[in-house]
Amino acid sequence: MIKTGNVERKDSSGISPFQHSRYCLATHMKKPLLILILLLPFFSSMAQKKVPFSTIPDTTIQSRVWILSGATTALYGAGLAALNTAWYKGYPREGFHFFNDMGEWNQVDKTGHIFSAYFIGKYSREMWRWSGLPRKKQIWIGGLSGFAYQSVVEVLDGYSSEWGFSWGDMGANAIGSALLISQELAWNEQRIQLKFSAHPQNYDDPVLQHKADQLFGTTFWERTLKDYNGQTYWLSVNLYSFRKESRLPKWLNIAVGYGSQGMIGGRDNTWTDEHGIYHDYSQLRRVRQFYLSPDVDFTKIPTRKKGVKVIFQVLNMLKFPAPTFEINSKGNMKLHAVYF
Structure with a gap:
């Protein structure tokens, strides 16, 4: 429809340009709307479908990702708090410093670091299966969690007068995580x-x-x-x-x-x-x-x-x-x- 002053012009069909535009828009929208209406029951059934709690899903379930993220943060926080009480209680603190302890305890402590990083990563990886994340993401997130946790512990050591931040410990942590991740990537299981x-x-x-x-x-x-x-x-x-x-x-x-x-x-x-x-x-x-x-x-x-x-x-x-x-x-x- 074109207005000239107070006069409204129409085409030979009696439809104004404005009405024609609305008609074309409505015509073009009908097809997608019809498809959407036909698919509504399908989307509704998908939304109502729930994966049983104990089932390992084939696709990512975002709510489980958030649950595992929160649970992991809480567990690590509680673990660090308990370790702070059990391990550092009664020992004086000082400024952050480094410490070379490679020659101590016949390296049994280094073996313990390897085991701890491996153990934490292993069970974190098992937990992340529940999220439905792609396999490699599960492996890397789970496997590196042991290294990350142990790294925080190492920083705490860096403020203790009895110990210090040890690159030897960090290397042992990396070995533990690498042992887990490499086997999962190569064999999808822990043979060793x-x-x-x-x-x-x-x-x-x-x-x-x-x-x-x-x-x-x-x-x-x-x-x-x-x-x-x-x-x-x-x-x-x-x-x-x-x-x-x-x-x-x-x-x-x-x-x-x-x-x-x-x-x-x-x-x-x-x-x-x-x-x-x-x-x-x-x-x-x-x-x-x-x-x-x-x-x-x-x-x-x-x-x-x-x-x-x-x-x-x-x-x-x-x-x-x-x-x-x-x-x-x-x-x-x-x-x-x-x-x-």
Whole structure:
């Protein structure tokens, strides 16, 4: 429709240009609207369809991504708070500084860093399966979470007077995460797993007992976490995963372990106590120990119960008690009927 003054012009059909424009617009919109109306029931059913809580989805579920992000943040925060209480309690703090501890504790502490980064990353990766994110994203997010958590711990060490930020620890953290990520990318499974075992140590000498209480704590959990003399770390290999045409039991592993004993200090067994008295226990030899033992991969034991699967995943961080052959740095060999 064109207006000239108060006159409205129309074409020969009696339709003004303005009306014609509205007609054309309506005509062009009818087809998409019709398709949208026909598809509404489909979209409605898709919106109403819910994935069962325990099901691993094929596509990303954004709500689960947010849930896992929040849960991970909360768990890591709680873990760091607990560690701050259990590990740093009673130790003085100072400005951020570096510390070279590669020669300490016969490197059992470095093995612990490798295990911790691997363990955290492994179970974080299992959690992220629930999100439905693409496989590689799950692997990288889960795998690097162990390295990220341990890095924060290392920063906390950097403010402790007793320790400091250690590049050796950071390297060990990277090895643990790399072991997890590389296997997931290559095989989509963990054929070579890191495991842990520990047993309480007895310090019959009252001076050694006092020093051990100061260094390693007095409770069961403190001793398990801090006393390197009672810790063993294992590299557990699933045999069937490498020979799937064989008749080997799927759950059978062979584990190689490492530990050390006779350590009452980071570098040597001498110290000056709080009363200024010097103690020399150099006669207490610091011995490296190497182990060979059969093991069980609980995740290879078939079960349809999801709760049992979760328990098996947790149990798999621990070395199964079994007969064990030991050889140490003194050249001594020993066969343990059962070792943990």
